[in-house]
Amino acid sequence: MDFFCSTVGRRLAHFLSARVEVRTIAPATSSSLLLSCLIPGDVILVEGNTRISGAIRYLTQSTWSHAALFVGDHVAGRPRAFVEADLVEGVRIAGADQFEGLNTRICRPVGLTDGDRTRLCQFAISRVGQQYDLRNIIDLARYLLPTPPVPQRFRRKLLALGSGSPTRAICSTLIALAFQEIGYPILPGVHREKAGVPGCDACFDEILSVRHHSLFVPRDFDVSPYFAIVKPTIEVGFDYLTLMWEVADARSSAQEVEAMVVAPRCADPHTVDHERPVLHARTSCCEPEDPERPAGRRLI
Template sequence: MGEHHPDGELIEAHLEDGVIRVPLAKYDDFNTRICRPVGLSDDEIGRVVDSAKESLGRMYDLKNIWDLARYLLPQPPVPERFRRRMLALGSGDPTRAICSTLIAEAFQKIGYPILPSIKAGPHLEEILHIRHHSLFVPRDFDLSPYFSVVKPTIVYGFDHKTLNWHSPANANLAD
């Protein structure tokens, strides 16, 4: 897919196809959120985009999915402070990615925070600790205080009266 789509494109990590370009229209019917970084210069934006473009052709990192599952749902339960050390951090292969890893890696290259852990320094000042880019999940960008969240379904007009509610169980909602 070397050609450019006139209505815009996204770069995504697809399980079967790896990191590819897709038309923005692919997500027209999805409930999406756009997480926009705040305060980037044109140069920084260019570097983030270039980083994503450099990832085109990488394969999907299925091992990273398993590592994230172990981190998020540890068996047996392990104190949170030890969970990250248990991870293999993905395949370790720089030619593999998942979407959140791809995005986190691009932003970390320009020193932009996503969802750092905050710890007190020796003089009780806040010190930010950056997570390894393979430990991010899509939700982290949504929760980040450094990204503005846009919900296109709201921005482009939402009318709750057009929703098709199931009648018997929700009859009292219509009142």
């Protein structure tokens, strides 16, 4: 039975990890530009292009379906490396080329000490080679539908349901564990307690509680108030004055305007500013009236 479940589970994992075409309006960041802005400890979120990515984006109501931790040069022989959890291969070292052509976002923890940054990276690296048990077929099967028919309020809970080994590989369990190891918050629970300050009834302390690491998803790093969002285009020195814009064809622009619904008053020819370029459009007010045509706006 174990052999059967393992075989079916592995085939399911390969099927879900297969790449598919994904349409997105967000431009991809080149790997060279991405690497120029990263420092060890950064979390990179990815809009994945595999079958399972669609289900994760739907269930988490987010653009992001995958997360990886940048560990820099902490891996011998692998400069500028990432640590990520893969459904089939387990925890592995990856290069920036893994995310080439994909929409990404950099989430940066703020104020990390050098010691904690090293501990964070070493913790993730120590998990490299860890495999995930793919015998949990039920845990894998939930991702076969790109848009599972689940009410919105239960979608995130579906990821936590069972918390099987494959789901821990798919979600951000590894990275969440690494940050919890150094005591850095992602999205902790917050409750307030009276501070006990004499004469101050309105004084409260905010107490943070640690969420279980299996409940984290990639979008949590994006919405976390403790991570800064780094935009590579801006970091390298963005100047809108240096941009080169494509000039639209005047004829096609005029045709687009001509197709609009237009019915202004006819301009007085004596008050027209002939120095200012005017984009003309056909209007009903400047044509002979048709008694059978209703007054007002008309479609051309």
